[in-house]
Amino acid sequence: MTDTICALATAPGGAIAIIRVSGPDAITAVSSLCGSPITSYPANTVHFTRILSSRAKENGNEHPSIVDEVLVTIFRSPHSYTGEDSVEISCHGSRYILNKVLELLVEHGCRMAQPGEFTQRAYLNGKLDLSQAEAVADLIASTNKATHELAMSQLRGGISSELGRLRERLLKLTSLLELELDFSDHEDLEFADRSTLTSIAEEIQARVTRLAHSFETGKALKEGIPVAIVGKTNVGKSTLLNRLLKDDRAIVSDVHGTTRDTIEDTIDLHGVTFRFIDTAGIRQTTDEVEQIGIQRTYAAIEKARIVLWIFDTPPSEAEIADITERTQGRSLIMVQNKIDKNNAFCPDNQNTPALQCPLIRISAKHGQGLEELEAAIYEAAHLPTLSDTDIIISNARHYEALIKSAESLHRVIAGLQDNLSGDLIAEDLRIVLSDLTEITGQSQITPNEVLSNIFKHFCIGK
Numbered sequence: 001m002t003d004t005i006c007a008l009a010t011a012p013g014g015a016i017a018i019i020r021v022s023g024p025d026a027i028t029a030v031s032s033l034c035g036s037p038i039t040s041y042p043a044n045t046v047h048f049t050r051i052l053s054s055r056a057k058e059n060g061n062e063h064p065s066i067v068d069e070v071l072v073t074i075f076r077s078p079h080s081y082t083g084e085d086s087v088e089i090s091c092h093g094s095r096y097i098l099n100k101v102l103e104l105l106v107e108h109g110c111r112m113a114q115p116g117e118f119t120q121r122a123y124l125n126g127k128l129d130l131s132q133a134e135a136v137a138d139l140i141a142s143t144n145k146a147t148h149e150l151a152m153s154q155l156r157g158g159i160s161s162e163l164g165r166l167r168e169r170l171l172k173l174t175s176l177l178e179l180e181l182d183f184s185d186h187e188d189l190e191f192a193d194r195s196t197l198t199s200i201a202e203e204i205q206a207r208v209t210r211l212a213h214s215f216e217t218g219k220a221l222k223e224g225i226p227v228a229i230v231g232k233t234n235v236g237k238s239t240l241l242n243r244l245l246k247d248d249r250a251i252v253s254d255v256h257g258t259t260r261d262t263i264e265d266t267i268d269l270h271g272v273t274f275r276f277i278d279t280a281g282i283r284q285t286t287d288e289v290e291q292i293g294i295q296r297t298y299a300a301i302e303k304a305r306i307v308l309w310i311f312d313t314p315p316s317e318a319e320i321a322d323i324t325e326r327t328q329g330r331s332l333i334m335v336q337n338k339i340d341k342n343n344a345f346c347p348d349n350q351n352t353p354a355l356q357c358p359l360i361r362i363s364a365k366h367g368q369g370l371e372e373l374e375a376a377i378y379e380a381a382h383l384p385t386l387s388d389t390d391i392i393i394s395n396a397r398h399y400e401a402l403i404k405s406a407e408s409l410h411r412v413i414a415g416l417q418d419n420l421s422g423d424l425i426a427e428d429l430r431i432v433l434s435d436l437t438e439i440t441g442q443s444q445i446t447p448n449e450v451l452s453n454i455f456k457h458f459c460i461g462k
Contacts, residue, residue: 006019017090023084050068053065083127138222138394139155147273237278311334336361
């Protein structure tokens with residue numbers, strides 16, 4: 001990477017913009033545009049200067065034209081985002097100014113950066129690993145508190161640190177196997193028995209599986225937790241959706257079967273996005289279009305993580321049995337609507353004995369009970385409390401690598417239990433390491449590293 005790149009680092013349209021320049025000639029190139037040289041300025045300092053255009057002739061006299069008054073921030077290698085010499089130019093957000101400054105930088109030897117090239121250079125220069133580089137995009141795309149915390153955890157190296165700990169355990173397991181293979185003729189050495197090796201492998205597999213299982217939560221937090229609103233026709237499903245969204249998103253009518261397709265929209269509850277799906281009312285009908293809508297209702301239940309079952313009259317045993325069967329594996333909340341008209345037929349603030357699920361009593365029309373319902377919805381998501389130590393997988397590529405690793409670890413454990421040869425087990429261990437290192441792009445365990453670990457921890461040759 002001998003060339004110097006430049007690009008706009010902020011979204012266009014604002015009052016202030018930042019142009020980033022990175023590469024071996026970054027400071028020199030920017031200095032060439034400034035009214036005063038900046039090449040001698042120390043790292044991590046900010047300076048006021050003027051960007052000057054090429055000299056122009058006016059009335060026979062040459063003079064520089066001021067493009068903008070700016071602040072320049074100096075970063076020197078390796079202490080910059082990319083690991084290279086870098087300069088950030090804070091200027092006014094005029095489209096003309098931005099284009100002119102970039103044009104001048106290109107004239108002075110820079111080239112326009114490709115999409116994501118600054119982060120690519122940060123990765124290639126060892127400032128970020130692959131998972132952290134991906135977190136940059138997630139951080140930019142974060143839309144609420146939960147997705148912001150997920151991205152920040154990954155950017156700070158949460159996943160990398162956890163995988164680093166797994167790598168240390170795998171190094172120990174690999175070293176013990178190598179010790180068994182290469183030094184088994186030394187009668188004075190004691191080796192870990194297969195039960196000890198199995199225990200280490202099972203511990204690693206449990207940690208890998210736990211990370212993989214967190215993907216369901218991570219995906220839901222990124223995409224929005226799906227909540228299906230279901231019930232018979234005219235029980236107030238669309239009215240409830242509109243009330244939750246604080247917008248007339250769905251058509252509300254006294255005519256049965258008004259909603260014939262699913263309607264989706266999102267709201268933010270306690271920093272988490274919930275994706276609500278209003279569905280067609282469930283009833284017996286000969287209308288072919290309405291029947292298609294009802295089938296989509298059932299499909300929405302299958303995709304939902306939470307189901308709000310809305311009713312305004314006591315549900316029958318058959319209805320209870322049907323909803324119980326269809327919501328297996330999902331969080332179900334019973335919602336008695338229209339309590340402004342009839343609030344006596346269900347017990348207050350208790351779980352229903354038949355379904356063992358929360359019962360919330362509301363009036364969607366008048367907004368009664370909405371806060372209690374929102375609290376119940378958030379609780380039904382069963383979200384972990386995110387902290388600096390929580391590792392939640394939200395990237396499909398990471399999830400796939402973890403699943404493959406868990407499968408390979410299963411073969412390792414089976415091989416240890418079946419007393420297979422150590423070299424066969426070591427091959428599966430190499431596959432585990434290969435899959436895990438795909439996540440961060442870090443190097444695999446080398447033979448020299450295994451040998452060094454053996455001599456360091458197992459006293460060979462002392």
